[in-house]
Amino acid sequence: MASIRAAGLTKAFGDLRAVNQIDLDLPEGGVAGFVGPNGAGKSTTIRMLLGLIRPTSGDGEVLGHPIDRRAAYLHRVGALIEAPGFYPSLTGEANLQVFARLGGHDRGRIAEVLDVVGLREFGGDRYSNYSLGMKQRLGIALALLPDPDLLILDEPTNGLDPQGIVEIRSLLMQLGASGKTVFVSSHLLAEIQAACDAIVMIDHGGVVFAGSMADLLARNSPTIRAAAHDVADTARLIELAADAGYPAARVNGAVEIVAPAHFTAELNRLAWQAGITLGELQATSADLEQAFFAMTGDTKKGVS
Structure with a gap:
């Protein structure tokens, strides 16, 4: 089963077609990169897949369910689209406790996800004392709380120093190797190449390539x-x-x-x-x- 599938998926804002008849069939498992020039329609595509906005036309599926029935699949999807509104005065662990309670997630997973993202030793530290890289990793921990089959991350390395970028890259590869599907957008092309098994490239709202990284590089x-x-x-x-x-x-x-x-x-x-x-x-x-x-x-x- 494909983790993400789209057929003619289109989104228009007035006369502007932000996404223009995207066809996509992304297999389960591994890390897939999502890249495109500024204004190519990447963020709009992600928001349609998450059911945040309705497509103008076309169809899409996430984990085998139509995107117009998001209640059927969102509990199996973790997403980090914008920086979460964590409470600065609370610890990392306490923040996850709050969001787990709000989202109805198993609070017993908090220690596990902190360990996965490398924050077990810092779960008792205040969020305000976290470095930018630690804040990004806590955001990924939040996305992992529902134990998702599909993880969608929008610019997870944005603003990080080289060490933080390497840490996030290693984490994404680890998650992909564990059997989850990680769909990650980034403007850091070298990091996408290093971390991803597959690549989806869009331009002017349409897909110009979707397939394995090896196949794309072989074309050049x-x-x-x-x-x-x-x-x-x-x-x-x-x-x-x-x-x-x-x-x-x-x-x-x-x-x-x-x-x-x-x-x-x-x-x-x-x-x-x-x-x-x-x-x-x-x-x-x-x-x-x-x-x-x-x-x-x-x-x-x-x-x-």
């Missing part, structure tokens, strides 16, 4: 960057790559070749035979940032 060919010690040899270096069957072009004084990493050794040999001394030779693997800009086609939009 790796490149080799080479530079001749004598710039007069640059044109000849481009010819050597083209003769070997790999397209090449001059970029910022060097040559960029669309070719697998193993061609570096062959290119080095061909250059030596042609009397060309290389001042630079390195292979660059495809990454999510390259794929993102290639598929959205605009480096000026920013990432949402």
Whole structure:
């Protein structure tokens, strides 16, 4: 069963189509990233999936239930969309006690979720004394209180320092490996690539890619960057790559070749035979940032 499914899901605000006929079939288990340029419709999509706003047209399902019957699935969904309104003067544990009582959740799970997010030793500390990273982890602990099958997180690493980002990444991977489905949006593409098994990319309200991270990266060919010690040899270096069957072009004084990493050794040999001394030779693997800009086609939009 898919954890999230959408067919023609659309949301219009007047003449603006914030989400335009999204089709999606996200399998259960693991960590899936949700990325798109600013204004692509990511937040609107999440709010429709959670039943917070009604779609204009199309259908959607969460954990096998239609999104217009949210009472059938919300008890199996944990979400962190905006910062929860925790009480600064209460401890982390006491805050969870309050929200567990309000939400009708098992208060016996509080110690467990504090342990999962790495806050067991700090559950007795006041929330006002928590670092930003600890506050984010307490928010995830709150989302985990119902022991959800699906966890939806919107920008869980926003504002964190590098150490906090690594901690949240490790936590998300741990939750995905435990059998839960984690659907996480973030503008930190390197973190999405590091943490996620699957990726959903949207642009202008529509899905441009949905599938495994490996499949997405495979669509974007790796490149080799080479530079001749004598710039007069640059044109000849481009010819050597083209003769070997790999397209090449001059970029910022060097040559960029669309070719697998193993061609570096062959290119080095061909250059030596042609009397060309290389001042630079390195292979660059495809990454999510390259794929993102290639598929959205605009480096000026920013990432949402």
